[in-house]
Each structure stands twice: as C-alpha cells, then as structure tokens.
Amino acid sequence: MTGRRRPLPSRPFGLLTGAVTAGALLLSGCGALPGGSGDSRERxxxxxxxxxxxxxxxxxxxxxxxxxxxxxxxxxxxxxxxxxxxxxxxxxxxxxxxxxxxxxxxxxxxxxxxxxxxxxxxxxxxxxxxxxxxxxxxxxxxxxxxxxxxxxxxxxxxGGQSALLAGTAEQLAHDCDRISLVRPDTLSGDSQAWLLRTGLKEAGRPAPLDIPAAEGATSYDAEAEHALSGAGATGGCVTSVLGDRTETFFDSFRRLEPEGAAVRVASVLGSVGQPLIDRTGGRNSPFEGAYVTGWYPPPGxxxxxxxxxxxxxxxxxxxxxxxxxxxxxxxxxxxxxxxxxxxxxxxxxxxxxxxxxxxxxxxxxxxxxxxxxxxxxxxxxxxxxxxxxxxxTEVTFQVVRDGRLVAARKGFVDVTETMAEASATR
Known part of the structure; x- marks a missing residue:
C-alpha cells in the first residue's frame, strides 16, 4: 500500500445517501410490502x-x-x-x-x-x-x-347443501299445507329428501311427496305434473333442487300450472340465484315469488x-x-x-x-x-x-320480489337441530 487515498467518485452526496438508505431498507425489510410491521414478511x-x-x-x-x-x-x-x-x-x-x-x-x-x-x-x-x-x-x-x-x-x-335443505324445510313449513320435492334420482338426492322430511316432521308437517328425476333430462313434464297433483291447486308448494336443471324443471312446471293456481315454488342457492333470475326474465321469470334458501345475505x-x-x-x-x-x-x-x-x-x-x-x-x-x-x-x-x-349451520331465507332476491326474514336462521336429527336417524 502506498498510503495514498483513492479519490472519491464525483457523485452528488444526496444520491449516494439515497442509495445507501434504500439498500439498508432492503436488507432490514427483506422486501416487505409497504404497510408491513417492519420485520421480514415472507410472501x-x-x-x-x-x-x-x-x-x-x-x-x-x-x-x-x-x-x-x-x-x-x-x-x-x-x-x-x-x-x-x-x-x-x-x-x-x-x-x-x-x-x-x-x-x-x-x-x-x-x-x-x-x-x-x-x-x-x-x-x-x-x-x-x-x-x-x-x-x-x-x-x-x-x-x-x-x-x-x-x-x-x-x-x-x-353447511353446504344439507344446511340449505334443512332451511328450506323450516321456510316452507310456515306457508305450505302440502309439499312436493323434485330432486335428483341419486344417493345425494336421497339425502335431500331425508333432510326435507326430517325438517318438516320437526315442524309438525306431513312428509313431502318425493319425486326422483333424471339429472340430465331436457324436459320434466311428467315430474311437473306429478308435483302439481301433490301440491294441490292452493296452499301447496313445489320445491326443486336439480342444480343447473332446476331452470328446465320450472319451465316445464310453469307451462303446466293451471291459470289462477296459487302454488308457491322454492329452491336453494346453487340451483337458483340472481344471475338465473335475470337471465330468465327478471320480474317476469318463472321464479317470481319463489322462496330461496341461501348461505349468505341477498345480493343487494x-x-x-x-x-x-x-x-x-x-x-x-x-x-x-x-x-x-x-x-x-x-x-x-x-x-x-x-x-x-x-x-x-x-x-x-x-x-x-x-x-x-x-x-x-x-x-x-x-x-x-x-x-x-x-x-x-x-x-x-x-x-x-x-x-x-x-x-x-346458519342460513338465510330469501324471496324473489320484482325480479330481485331480497330477505324474507332478517338475519340468519340456525338449522343445527334438523341437520343433527337427520344425521342421527338416517
């Protein structure tokens, strides 16, 4: 070594300080996002x-x-x-x-x-x-x-679809003298029928008319006619849980429903939702007036x-x-x-x-x-x-009014008892 000091590069002091500061921040924060707590926060x-x-x-x-x-x-x-x-x-x-x-x-x-x-x-x-x-x-x-x-x-x-079916039983028990259920002809559909039956029994209502249906059908005229006869012209309800075929069923049902009949229809979220209501005519859709059981508050x-x-x-x-x-x-x-x-x-x-x-x-x-x-x-x-x-195990009760899903009852409804009873007795 010669003892001679190397000349400093000619660079503005502020720029050098900024670079050092930025490097220190990177080293101390390990790339933490703004708003972090200051220590190393991994992605x-x-x-x-x-x-x-x-x-x-x-x-x-x-x-x-x-x-x-x-x-x-x-x-x-x-x-x-x-x-x-x-x-x-x-x-x-x-x-x-x-x-x-x-x-x-x-x-x-x-x-x-x-x-x-x-x-x-x-x-x-x-x-x-x-x-x-x-x-x-x-x-x-x-x-x-x-x-x-x-x-x-x-x-x-x-609580999945099971909670929705348990909630549907409670929602319909208040307004329906007779209920027809149209559901898939599968093991899952069997469970739907059992849950609805259990919930109605707890409410002191008779068992629903159980109508198994093919999941992939393009028409449900026979099932719709059976459901109508089971519900009666007044005071009855028809509920269907057929996934994306629910629309097909209710299309058949509304075409066969006698003019002036007062039959309430119902379903659950996943089978009926606001996009489907909008797509099928809004307030003129076949779901106007329908009861819908959901997991969450209505869209509005x-x-x-x-x-x-x-x-x-x-x-x-x-x-x-x-x-x-x-x-x-x-x-x-x-x-x-x-x-x-x-x-x-x-x-x-x-x-x-x-x-x-x-x-x-x-x-x-x-x-x-x-x-x-x-x-x-x-x-x-x-x-x-x-x-x-x-x-x-909490659900919401909704109804289609003027083409929109709105709350039929405020707050959540707990269906623990129906789910537990259905599980214990099946």
Missing amino acids: VTVMTWAPSGASGPDAVNMAGMTAMAKAYERWINARGGIDGHELRVLTCDEQDAWTGAGDCARKAVEEKAVAVVGSYSRHGRAYMAPLEVAGIPYIGGYGASEEEFRSYAAYPVT DARWNPMRKVIREHAFGDNRIDPDDTGVQTTWIAYTALKSVIESMRESDITAAKLTRALGQGVRADTGGLTPPLRWRYEDMIGSRSYPRVVN
Missing part, C-alpha cells in the same frame, strides 16, 4: 381452482371464482398485503374432471401453497388426499363434494359493498366476475376469512403447518357479517356423523 402462496374450460352437456364452469381470486390478489397487494405479506394467488382450471382436480392439488403441493382457498370441485376424493398428505388446509370450498365436510384438511365456511345487502368495490377497481372489466354469483361470493368470503386468520397469527413466515395449527386452535375468522364468525375447533363442530366438519 404467502395460495391456490384457487375451479372449472373454467369444461365441455359437455353436464359440465360445470365456475371461471368467476378464479377470476375473483386474482382480483382479490391485486387489491390486497395494493394495500400492502395481508399483515405485510405479499399474497401470491395461483389459479388452476379443474376442468370439472377427476384428473383435473388431482392435477390442481398436486400443483398446489409443488408450489408450496399454504392453503387452497375459495375453490370449486365435484371430485373431492381426487384432490383431498394430496392435500391431506401435504398438510395443506382447504378453506371455504363451494360445498360441491362430501369431502369438504368430512376431511380433517377441510375448513368449510357454510350492503355487506357485499366491499366486494363490489374491489371488483369495480381491480377486476378491470372482467366479465367472468358476477358479484351476484354464489361462487364469486364464496371465493370472496373464503379470502376474507383467510385474511382475518393470517392477521391474527402475527407471524413473519406463514406456512401450511402454522396455518393449520392456528385454525385448529380456534383462531376466529371474521367475514364482515356475510357469515357468522367462524372457528374450527372440535367443540365448534356440530358433531354429526354425516357432517363432522361443519361449523356454520
């Missing part, structure tokens, strides 16, 4: 899947759910993430197929997702086993498979306003997202619950194991009043053999 990866490109006469497509998940990702990261964690949302086309569901689950495992959130699949046995092996929780599915209410990896936000309720604002500002006109669609609503609620859980954990690194532990230890998930507060401890579950993972 959180989750997955949402739903069929979006399925084809075939009985295929289901729910592309709005994955689109809603991506809009949520953009919105929450613009706000600084979840408790300072950047949210990375992976989506997967489940293709309404066994192989597609399994592929999506394996992708979630490969990408080290900490949860699968707000998703739809009818193929629970294909996707749940990989999640169970990897310890990845399945939070807030649509309720399209039994595994969502049985697997120890499942954390449902609703102010509690949906935060979701609608996110869609307006972060979906960029994506027409796959309909805020009145039950699938879109379920995805929003599931992500709202996830946010509530992660914020309560106060962890710098969120893993599937930590998230599962927090859920099992009773961390409370707030959904902004769209469901009751949710907890998944053992003591929060209804303890039913048929629905061991259900923690939310």
